[in-house]
Amino acid sequence: MSAAELGEVLPLVAKTAAAGRLPVVVFDLDSTLFCTGARNLAILGDFVRGPGAEHPGLAELVASLNNADMGWNVNDALRRRGVDDAALHAELKHFWNARFFTDAMVLHDEPLPGAAEFARACRAHGAMLYYLTGRHVGGMEQGTAASLLRHGFPFLDGKSILHLKPSFTLADRLFKEEALAAIRALRGEVVATFENEPGNANLFLRSFPAARHFLLETVHSPEAEAPDARLVRLGDFRHS
Numbered sequence: 001m002s003a004a005e006l007g008e009v010l011p012l013v014a015k016t017a018a019a020g021r022l023p024v025v026v027f028d029l030d031s032t033l034f035c036t037g038a039r040n041l042a043i044l045g046d047f048v049r050g051p052g053a054e055h056p057g058l059a060e061l062v063a064s065l066n067n068a069d070m071g072w073n074v075n076d077a078l079r080r081r082g083v084d085d086a087a088l089h090a091e092l093k094h095f096w097n098a099r100f101f102t103d104a105m106v107l108h109d110e111p112l113p114g115a116a117e118f119a120r121a122c123r124a125h126g127a128m129l130y131y132l133t134g135r136h137v138g139g140m141e142q143g144t145a146a147s148l149l150r151h152g153f154p155f156l157d158g159k160s161i162l163h164l165k166p167s168f169t170l171a172d173r174l175f176k177e178e179a180l181a182a183i184r185a186l187r188g189e190v191v192a193t194f195e196n197e198p199g200n201a202n203l204f205l206r207s208f209p210a211a212r213h214f215l216l217e218t219v220h221s222p223e224a225e226a227p228d229a230r231l232v233r234l235g236d237f238r239h240s
Contacts, residue, residue: 028200
């Protein structure tokens with residue numbers, strides 16, 4: 001059912017454009033268009049070659065992991081394999097916090113299957129693409145722009161908007177609530193939204209009830225809201 005509903009987005013975009021209205025498609029980035037597994041795995045690799053090198057067996061354990069083993073929290077990947085050293089986990093958390101939200105590390109991300117192709121198809125059918133992300137200005141904008149271009153997402157074409165948080169400390173949920181005004185200011189019609197966080201997806205559904213709202217079943221925060229039953233569940237962007 002979800003793949004079929006994803007396939008309905010492009011005709012809706014084209015129909016909206018043909019009626020003289022601006023179709024808007026909203027995409028989150030992390031764990032929605034992009035998988036962050038490789039970013040997390042790269043940070044773990046740097047950790048075991050640096051401060052984590054003193055922990056016996058840790059390098060071998062990390063070498064056995066792959067992108068799919070990376071969830072919401074890199075520490076959990078180690079805990080699931082029996083690493084319960086509290087001091088090590090605190091050190092890793094600090095190391096991860098200093099690197100995950102950076103231009104350099106975001107370049108490790110890979111698109112979800114079909115994501116770039118679907119975004120290009122939306123653009124070709126007349127959509128304005130609105131990339132709404134919790135990544136922040138002053139630390140992630142250059143890497144994000146480079147990543148979008150490298151992987152073939154529509155960008156710098158006059159019909160794509162990249163909206164990042166104005167500061168790292170602003171809560172993601174508050175940022176997305178405030179961003180609704182900017183989306184409405186386009187005076188277009190939101191046709192579809194794509195999110196991995198159920199709370200944000202619920203927010204979009206309440207804010208734009210006539211649109212199609214998709215929840216990417218990748219990873220999300222452990223304190224996530226229960227998803228509204230009207231959200232369409234997706235594993236990725238393949239719809240054929």
